[in-house]
Amino acid sequence: MSLLTIKGLQAGYGQRTVLHDVDLEIGEGQIHVVLGANGAGKTTLLRAISGTIERSGTILFDGSRIDRLSARKVVASGIAHVPQGRGTFADLSVDENIRMGAYLRSASEMRSDRERWLTFFPRLRERLSQQAGSLSGGEQQMLAIARALMLRPRLLLLDEPSLGLAPIIIRGLFDTLAAIRQETAMTMLIVEQNANLALAIADDGVVLESGSVVLRDSAANLTGNDEVRRIYLGYE
Amino acid sequence: MMLLANQIMDGLADGAIYASLALALAFSYRSTGIVNFAQGEMAMLSAYLVWQLMAWGIPLIPATIISIVVSFAAGALLYVALVRPLSQSSVLTVVSVLIGLYLALNSLAGFLWTYSIKALPSLFPKAHLGGGAFSVSVETVGIIAVVALVLVLLYFLFETTKLGLAMRGAASTPDSAELVGVPVPMMLLIGWGIAAALGALSGILVAPRVFLNPTMMFGVIIYAFAAATLGGFDSIVGAVVGGLLVGVIENLVGTYVPWIGPDLKIVVALVLIFGTLLIKPDGLFGRKKVARL
């Protein structure tokens, strides 16, 4: 059952159109990867979905159109966006970041989820009162994901979660994402530039180039695809 | 010795007034990064509103409450009408607009109520506490108590309520706040409303002491700038501590250093600011932005 259906999406910044006529479909409970070089439009795609930039076209989320909604309403309908660079509330504490994630939820939902995710991310529990800006990159990424999960979203958008992280941390990150999918059957749309590990946990993927979808296949096929291997996976 | 204690108490009372205006400045700065140059004039108009309401027969306390509520609305309106439309422009432009507002409000007050001074009654009865050498006016204690109460309420709002957290989040990282569903413009609007209400409080507290006139807030806002700078513009605690320090030191210098005339008392502010900032460039309590590169 398709959770997110995108048809003919155009989006950009001011005069500049970045995405041209993008189609995409993500089934519930699936992990979908978006690959592409710098400037291909991956971040723009996520921003268009979460409503933080102007867009045109059709975006159906669980059957309802969200392409005309403000960012706040899109969030309220159950889409959590972890932006590039984490978007942590640097001045607030770790605990406060987590609580912020549950802004749209009730106090009791917040309490039980907080407990759940702090157990899932013990490192965060250790650093509850620490200022979020002083956490390491990997810890901030955990925090950003925890914050997004507090919304109880149906769809999780992740923009280059591995950016700036050490390889060993990245490995742990994707293991965590896979584990989250196990736990919650969360649907995820992950944008990544270097895609090895992302493809390993994903079901399907698309490749964006200059704002258009040039390749669309299952993750297994993409991993085996020579072009993809050469450009995005670093094989010669 | 008793003179010193009295001077300190008076200094604390003045300081509490500077603190409430400094708090107002800190609020608008924290939420939108802008120092509201017109904050003092808005406070002055709030005080005039109380006077006018009383002239129309409304008693002091209700008039005060009405004025504070109206000021909150005015602050929110100011955000919507002037600050938000200019949010894409440079800070310099917004500051200039607020300077324009400062001039406009000052002139407006002079036009509506003339430049002659008026009396605004104090919220507190004319009485003294204590006896003998150490006696302090009820007003002095009252001012300190009121500001302390407001501080406690604000602390409670910000540190324990969801709204307060949302406001802090919206001020700290508006883009991320948007992504968790916080209505950011509304939060900023409330911030400016609270700032205006705090300003109103300072205006209403100071008017009985210096007599109501269109230029009465000039000295106060300068000291409030000094207080906020000293304490760190983005710190609530800093604004208050800064205010109290500035008030006490101003009083003590005025009393014990005879050659400082009224004009030069402001030099005290200069020395304080520059001195502290050279040691702590973000103010006493200002938070250094933590950034991991």
Next chain:
Amino acid sequence: MSIVVRPKLPLAVQVVIKACVAGLLLYVVPFVIPNYLVSQFATVLVFGIAIMGIDLVTGFGGAITLGHAAFVALGSYTTAILTVRYGWNPYATIPVAAALSWASGWCLGFPALRLQGLYLAMGTLVLSITVPALLKRFDGFTGGVQGLNVGNPESPLPWLDDSQWIYFLSLVIAAVLYVVARRILSGALLRSLVAARDNQLVAAVMGVNRPRLATATFAMSSLYAGVAGSLYAMIVGFVSPDTFNLMLSLSLFVGAVVGGITSLRGAFIGAMFIQFVPVWASDIDVSLSGLVFGCTLIFTLLLIPSGIGGVAERFYHRTCARLGWVDRMRSRRVAGEALEDPEGLQRNFSKSGG
């Protein structure tokens, strides 16, 4: 190397425009308009000089200064005291005012510029308040609240009256300082300034000595203020402490913003704004003049947030492009004129508090 598109007007158009401007400045203003307005225009020129100083330090240097009046006061009082108490020739005092302002700008700038954005603004604001108080305090030297009567320098030329003479003097000095400012704001130095303004970390890594650069810029802007002050004393003929108060600093600052904070030509537009709008406002209603001025300022900036100079510049570039009056050049350095494009340079006064 990049391709820079610069407006290049056909020779005929250039001649016509230059002739018009010259005609206006050299003939219409001093001789045609009513004489009492001539010294007002001279004041506009002087304010323009001061505002160019603010453009240097705030627009390009990124340091907000609300203390400009202090240096204007320094220049004015230097001229006043030297002529009144020591009988100096007034013109000789101009370089002295310039030097003193530059030096005090350097001395004050050094500690002051360790402060960032807002705190620097507060510090300079208090400077603005302190100076009149100090001037009144040391009244033995400065004439105190009464001020000093400088008088207007007499015109040495029979066909110019005093106010026309001082107007031309101001015009010449303004022109010279304008050229100097353009020279300063070109090539490598400008890139260093803007880099230091927009991203201190990167600039430092690239070897830009920011503290020294910032102090030098501040000193230069103080020099401009001092020269403006010196001329101002001669135009008005009188100095007193209350002229050089916070209000003057705020007016100059506002004038800089209205003209466009990175536009040197706009400095003179801003100067006209702060000179004539208050006059016009009191003509409407004396008791509401502040209200009219304030509202005019607010509406002007709501309409044109980046200042008149910047908008005019963009309009000029766009019109020239549309008319085909351009010159495509390969450029290693971005030269003087193209810089007045505020879009590239005006970026960084973001809300994060600078």
